[in-house]
Amino acid sequence: MTNKLFDSFVNEKLKDYESPVPVGLWEKIIAEEEKPKVIFWWRKNAMLIGVGLLLFISGIGYYAINKKSNVELLRANTQSKQQNVTNIHPNNLINTPFDNSHSKNTTNSSSANSQTKINEDVVLNARTNNSEKEKNREQTKEAVININNDALNLDAVNEFGFKNANIGNTNKMFVSKKKTSKNQTFLAKQKSIINKFKDGVIYDENLYGVDLYETYHPRENGVLVMQESNVATANKLKEKQVVALRKLFSGSDDCPTAKGTYRNDTYIEGYVSPDLSFKNVLSTKAGNDSYLQKKDSSESMSLGYTIGVRFSKSITNNLLLKAGLQYSQMSEKFTLRTENDRRQTIVINSHTIVRPNQPDTTISDTSVFVQIGYRVRTNMNYYKSLEIPVILSYEFPQLDESKWRMALNIGAIVNITSWYDGKTIDAGYNVVNIGSKSNNGFYKHQFGVSLYGGLSVIRNLTSDLDVFAEPYFRYGLYNVQGGAGFNQKFNLAGIQLGARLKISKNKHL
Amino acid sequence: MTLCLRYANNQMEAEDMMQEGFIAIFKNIEQYKNNGAFGGWMRKVIVNAALNILRKNKMHFVDIEDTSSYQTSVDAYSYSNMGEEDLMKLINALPKGYRVVFNLSIFEGYSHEEIGKMLDIQPATSRSQLVKARKMLQQQIVELEKIAV
Numbered sequence: 001m002t003n004k005l006f007d008s009f010v011n012e013k014l015k016d017y018e019s020p021v022p023v024g025l026w027e028k029i030i031a032e033e034e035k036p037k038v039i040f041w042w043r044k045n046a047m048l049i050g051v052g053l054l055l056f057i058s059g060i061g062y063y064a065i066n067k068k069s070n071v072e073l074l075r076a077n078t079q080s081k082q083q084n085v086t087n088i089h090p091n092n093l094i095n096t097p098f099d100n101s102h103s104k105n106t107t108n109s110s111s112a113n114s115q116t117k118i119n120e121d122v123v124l125n126a127r128t129n130n131s132e133k134e135k136n137r138e139q140t141k142e143a144v145i146n147i148n149n150d151a152l153n154l155d156a157v158n159e160f161g162f163k164n165a166n167i168g169n170t171n172k173m174f175v176s177k178k179k180t181s182k183n184q185t186f187l188a189k190q191k192s193i194i195n196k197f198k199d200g201v202i203y204d205e206n207l208y209g210v211d212l213y214e215t216y217h218p219r220e221n222g223v224l225v226m227q228e229s230n231v232a233t234a235n236k237l238k239e240k241q242v243v244a245l246r247k248l249f250s251g252s253d254d255c256p257t258a259k260g261t262y263r264n265d266t267y268i269e270g271y272v273s274p275d276l277s278f279k280n281v282l283s284t285k286a287g288n289d290s291y292l293q294k295k296d297s298s299e300s301m302s303l304g305y306t307i308g309v310r311f312s313k314s315i316t317n318n319l320l321l322k323a324g325l326q327y328s329q330m331s332e333k334f335t336l337r338t339e340n341d342r343r344q345t346i347v348i349n350s351h352t353i354v355r356p357n358q359p360d361t362t363i364s365d366t367s368v369f370v371q372i373g374y375r376v377r378t379n380m381n382y383y384k385s386l387e388i389p390v391i392l393s394y395e396f397p398q399l400d401e402s403k404w405r406m407a408l409n410i411g412a413i414v415n416i417t418s419w420y421d422g423k424t425i426d427a428g429y430n431v432v433n434i435g436s437k438s439n440n441g442f443y444k445h446q447f448g449v450s451l452y453g454g455l456s457v458i459r460n461l462t463s464d465l466d467v468f469a470e471p472y473f474r475y476g477l478y479n480v481q482g483g484a485g486f487n488q489k490f491n492l493a494g495i496q497l498g499a500r501l502k503i504s505k506n507k508h509l
Numbered sequence: 510m511t512l513c514l515r516y517a518n519n520q521m522e523a524e525d526m527m528q529e530g531f532i533a534i535f536k537n538i539e540q541y542k543n544n545g546a547f548g549g550w551m552r553k554v555i556v557n558a559a560l561n562i563l564r565k566n567k568m569h570f571v572d573i574e575d576t577s578s579y580q581t582s583v584d585a586y587s588y589s590n591m592g593e594e595d596l597m598k599l600i601n602a603l604p605k606g607y608r609v610v611f612n613l614s615i616f617e618g619y620s621h622e623e624i625g626k627m628l629d630i631q632p633a634t635s636r637s638q639l640v641k642a643r644k645m646l647q648q649q650i651v652e653l654e655k656i657a658v
Contacts, residue, residue, distance in 0.1 A: 003643060007615050010596065010646075014616070017593040019510040022524055029531045289566060293521050 023374065024337065054453045054475060058410060264504070267312040269322070271470070271498025277301040277330040278491040285485025291427050292486055298425060299381070304330040306494065310389060322391040322411070330490060332381040334423050336431060341373035381422025381434060383480075383490070388414045391452060405466075407456040412449050413474060427485070448478020454496070463502070470496040512552065515600055515612050516559040518566075526562050530555030556617060560627065563609060591650060599649045607642035614639050 279301055283292055310324020347369055353361040391411030398405050420434045420443050434442045454472030461467060472494060479487035510527060517523035533554050541550050600608060609628065613619045614635070621632040621639070628635070 006643065006647065010600075011615055013591070013593055013596055014511065014515075014600075017511050017597065019514050019597075021510050021527070022520070025524055025527060028524075029528050032528060032532055290519050290521070293519075293525070293566075297521055297525065 051475070054410075054451060054473070056453075058453075263314040263317045265312075265314045265320075265502055266504035267320075267466075267500040267502055268309065269312055269324070269468075269498055269500040270309050271307070271468075271496040273306040273470075273472075273494040273496040275304040275306055275328070275330065275492045275494035277304055277332075278493075279332070280489040280491070282479070282487045282489070283485060284487055288427060288485045291425075291429070294429060295425055295486075298334060298336045300333050300335075302331045302333050302380075304328070304383075304492075306492075306496070308387075308389065310391075312393070312500065318395050318397065320393040320395065320407075322389065322393055322409075324389055326387050326389055326413075328385045328387055328492075330383040330492070332383070332422065334377070334379040334381050336377045336425060337374050338377065338429075338431075339372055340375035343371045343373070345369040345371070377423075377431060379423045381420070381424070383418065383420050385415050385418040388416060389452065390414065391454075393456070395458070403460040405456075405458040405460070407458060407468075409452070409454040409456060409470065409472070411452045413452050415448050415450070415478070417447075418480075444481040448476070450474045450476045450478075450492075456496075458500075465499065465501055467499045468496070470498075472496060511597070512555055512616075513559060514597065515616065516556070516563065516609060517601075518605065522562065522566070526555065526559040529562060530558035533558050552617075556613070560609070563605065591653070595653065599646055599653070602649065603642055603645060607638050607645065610635050610638040611642040611646070 279299075281292055281296060283289065306326055306328040308324055308326025310322050310326070312320050312322040314320050345368070347367045348364055349367070350362055350364045353363060355361070389411060390413075391409050393407050393409045395405055395407040422434050423431050424434050424442060426432045426442070432442050452472060452474050454470045456468050456470040458466050458468040474492040476489045476491055479489055481487055510523065513523040513526040513530070514520070517526055530551075534551055537554065541547065600611070603611060610624055613624045613627065614621070619627070621635040624630075624635040625632040
């Protein structure tokens, strides 16, 4: 027989051959069809989304860590420019106008003459060429509040968190801001605070754009002078300065810390999260594909949850380190259809053949009718873990008057112990328990780490209490070793809903 | 279901293929343009779903070492005695790569070029897989006849 004949024989033979559709398959198809499309899409692309999210969050985290905060810039500028200030004002006489249109005459005076001067100044080298000035002007705007009265000055300096050792002869404090678009909000806030001062504080936008500008009336030869008789008024002003600068530095009435202007908040956070779990089964033994397929088709992940508590400590104004303890439970539905009962019915068909002039003939044929009864076993499996989350959180600066904040979180979840409860099938398709409180169950207990990435939206309720929502994704780096030649990995996506309470605030030095 | 069973390694895989195939049909029903038999279109979608599942389960096209030293010869009588179920079993017993090419060529009528594109293999590979599948199937039929006799 030629190949062509053989091919056409096979084709013809099986053209009308029908195989029975398994019981329950149509129901499964309909159920699958009715599943929400988003979940279907999400499950198919979970890994890609997770990796993308992690990369995005890692990038932002890297940027955040490497970016100097405004306060750090202030400190850096203070240190680098302090010497310049001393040189410009060797006698504690401060009057170096930044701009010709605002030039003032120098007035010599000393602390010995009992005059208290509250001057404004520009720290940068005003006598350098114009291009240098312009460059500096674009890059940095600085105002110096210089109080030469020792008693008054030391108090104020201490209030603001500068160490006495750094005061030297100049006793200067700096408010430095880069004039970038990102700082516009901050500067607007600064302006609004300064404008609130009614007695003695002037906001001079023409001179520095937006800067802190403190002065006192009257001026003498362009220098702002306060007579000794006005000490009471000066003290009053100093108090306002303290409050104003607290707000400038920390964005609240809290004081800066000994480190300068770092935020020093500690929070306790409680949260609960509904979780979607994604399981990835990897074969470690050749030839168990059929078994893993059967196992895979009998198990489907369902909604789990995480509940936890953690402490959160600020490292800088925007960065917080979080660590705590959480309990996580992944749920899985186990459904197995097994042959439970088989009944055979023998059917005998008899036909009588009637022929003329001959006796009737009875022919019987026997057929066997088989009925198979299936048992569907369902069970909920639980994978429970106790974990330590260690997370670095970058909080975006709070917009003026806004009660909302956003934060990016990256970190690791360390699984310290886990235990399982439920059923699965072994390589012989027998139903076995996965639960064990020791290490000899079907699944081996495993310590491991998951990568964590999330985005928080924080709503401020009171000065000490916030609520937050944090969608997140967890990528498991470790395997749960199965007892029949496979490993399984779990990834999670969820949204943490919780509250945080400020338990420690910024302190005075 | 027969279609899926011909491509699948086992009953479970065939069920998965059918399920995925019908979900794809429901999802893409608006893409059917009424320019051909609906049954043919459905068949194509299910075949594609089956191939997707096989791809996921890593289908390999490997040559099985040919140990036969003679050309298999089967007479027409052997074929006529062959039942459909037996033939299905023999097709299912073919190695995965052989089976897929055999199905696509004999039952779906695809050319080797088309099969090559669908499975991302060379047309020559498809051709050789078909020849070997056919030969193996004929050998199996002969063996079956020997047992029957």
